[in-house]
Each structure stands twice: as structure tokens, then as C-alpha cells.
Amino acid sequence: MRLSVVVPLLNEESNLRPLHSRLSAVFDRLKVEGQIIFVDDGSTDSSAKVIAELAHADPRVKGIVFSRNFGHEAASTAGLDAADGDAIVLMDADLQDPPEVIEQMFARWREGYEIIYARRSKRKGESAYKRCTSWLFYRILSALSEVQIPLDVGDFRLIDRRVLDAVKRCREHDRFMRGLIAWTGFRSTAVEYERPERVSGETKYNTLKLLWLSLDAAVGFSILPLRLASALGFLVTLGSLVMVMILVAQKLMSQLEIPGYALQTAGLFFLGGVQMLLLGILGEYIGRIYRQIQARPLYVVREIISADQSKHAATVERVL
Numbered sequence: 001m002r003l004s005v006v007v008p009l010l011n012e013e014s015n016l017r018p019l020h021s022r023l024s025a026v027f028d029r030l031k032v033e034g035q036i037i038f039v040d041d042g043s044t045d046s047s048a049k050v051i052a053e054l055a056h057a058d059p060r061v062k063g064i065v066f067s068r069n070f071g072h073e074a075a076s077t078a079g080l081d082a083a084d085g086d087a088i089v090l091m092d093a094d095l096q097d098p099p100e101v102i103e104q105m106f107a108r109w110r111e112g113y114e115i116i117y118a119r120r121s122k123r124k125g126e127s128a129y130k131r132c133t134s135w136l137f138y139r140i141l142s143a144l145s146e147v148q149i150p151l152d153v154g155d156f157r158l159i160d161r162r163v164l165d166a167v168k169r170c171r172e173h174d175r176f177m178r179g180l181i182a183w184t185g186f187r188s189t190a191v192e193y194e195r196p197e198r199v200s201g202e203t204k205y206n207t208l209k210l211l212w213l214s215l216d217a218a219v220g221f222s223i224l225p226l227r228l229a230s231a232l233g234f235l236v237t238l239g240s241l242v243m244v245m246i247l248v249a250q251k252l253m254s255q256l257e258i259p260g261y262a263l264q265t266a267g268l269f270f271l272g273g274v275q276m277l278l279l280g281i282l283g284e285y286i287g288r289i290y291r292q293i294q295a296r297p298l299y300v301v302r303e304i305i306s307a308d309q310s311k312h313a314a315t316v317e318r319v320l
């Protein structure tokens, strides 16, 4: 049984040693063959040096050092690409994701779940503002997205090898890892934990970065924004037609003087509406092109079940 832990990090020199020793203890208690993959996302402190020292002393440690900062999602991707365990954990380096929670996640994996999220029941030491923006981020996300992305879970999770293999087949840019993992559709569950404060260093996710991440999530997992033009155009066109009908009826049925600009305005709305509708149709095509360009696999297989002639029993084969 092999358990890989993938840790993307940026300027976390003081957190790496404690993280390593706590992970080692977890590996010992679980009695698994461990693997730790540190991905240094262009740190400017001595993180890379610390990783090298750790790797030198412990063969289970592997380091991937980026040439520059490519972002958290890219760093996670690189780590996952290198992971070769039967179960893979993705976690932050700042000890906000307590390594001990892996033990609970591992137990659920043993029960047969393929994706185990760590849900934050409490967040300590985070400002009301951060909690508020996070809360909003998850609600907007779930409203927009076409795949069910679980609420209030960060990147901290354990996934089965099969989930990883499916995610690895998605090579799109501007990726949103949490969305991709949910998209695979494997059996998932959550374990609860209290999110402690960052041990040292400071958060690298400011409001702007969170905003960009929301954009990646919304645009990557929905073509709803593109469809907005169609809906709006349809409404405006309909409205202007109703307006014209009312004007004509008024003209016919009463002696009321209808001013000339009334019809002009109605015409203006009509044209505007038709234009938006056409934009929406264009958007629909662009949406389809976009999906095609993303080149995600069309389906993901969990297992293949076939009759084993020699044993006269159905066998379940792991698909790799």
C-alpha cells in the first residue's frame, strides 16, 4: 500500500520540517509506504534548500522546483503528475491542513470511497472578511457550475489512483483542480476537521487571487456566462414586441395621440434585443468550440466488470 502526499508550496521554509515530521508519524501509524512530493512554486526563500536537505535524509521525499511562480494549481498538477501511490493526498504546506486528518481520510478510503474531502467545520484565526469572501466564493461557485462542487472544502483531500488517472487526462489550461476532481464523479465523502491557524508565514491568497480562481471555476465549468446574452436578448426582444403591440392597440382603440418617439424607442429595443440574441447564438457556438478545445475525456471508467470463465465468477478489474 503506497500513500503519496503532494504539497504545493510558496515561501514556506519554516513549515516544511514540522510538516515532514508529522507526516512521517502519520505514515508510521498507518503502516503504509509513504511518499512526499514537495512542489516549490518559485519560492524566494530557502524552501528549495530545505526540501533538498529533507530529500537527502529521507528517500521518501521528492522535490520538484519550478523555475518561477506558476501558481498553486500548476504546482498541484505537477505534484499529482509525479505521484505514484495507490492513494494520493493533496495538502497545503502551512499546517492549516493537519496531517493527522489523513488518518481519518485513509480509513474512509479503505471503506471504498474514492474521493475524501476534508471539510472545515471551524476556521480559526481567519478574519471575518476572509470567512465572508470564502463563504461567498463557494456559493457563487455552486450556483454557476455544472458539476457539483462540494461546499466549504479546500484543496485538502485524498483521492484514489483511479481519480488521479482521470484528472491527469484533463490537460486544459486555467484549471480548477477542485472542479476537475468533482467532475470525475467517483464516490466521495467528507471528514470534518477544525482548521487551525497558519503556523507561520502569511496567506498568499488575497481577494484578487480568489477572484481569479472564481473566474477559472465559473468559466471552466460552465458556459452559462456565454448563454447570458441569449437570455437577455430574448427578454429584450419580447419586451419590445409587447411594447409595439400595446402602442398599436392604443392607436386603434382610442383617440389618444401616440408620440412618434414611442415607436422609435420600441424599434431601438427590438434591434438591441435581436443583436443580443445573435450574440448569444455566437456564444453558443463558441461554447461548443471551447468544450472541444478543453479536450477533456468524454467519460471516466471506475472499473470493468467481466465474467471470469476459469473461476465462474464476476471479477472486477482496476482500470488504469
Ligand code: UDP
Pocket: 008, 009, 010, 011, 012, 041, 069, 070, 071, 072, 075, 091, 092, 093, 094, 096, 202, 203, 204, 205
Ligand atoms: N501556494 C503556491 N503557489 C502560490 C500560492 C500559494 O504553491 O502561488 C501554496 C502555499 O505555499 C500553500 C498553499 O498553496 O502551501 C495554500 O496557500 P495559502 O496558505 O496562502 O492559502 P490560504 O490557506 O490562505 O487559502
Ligand code: MG
Pocket: 092, 094, 096, 198, 203
Ligand atoms: Mg493556508
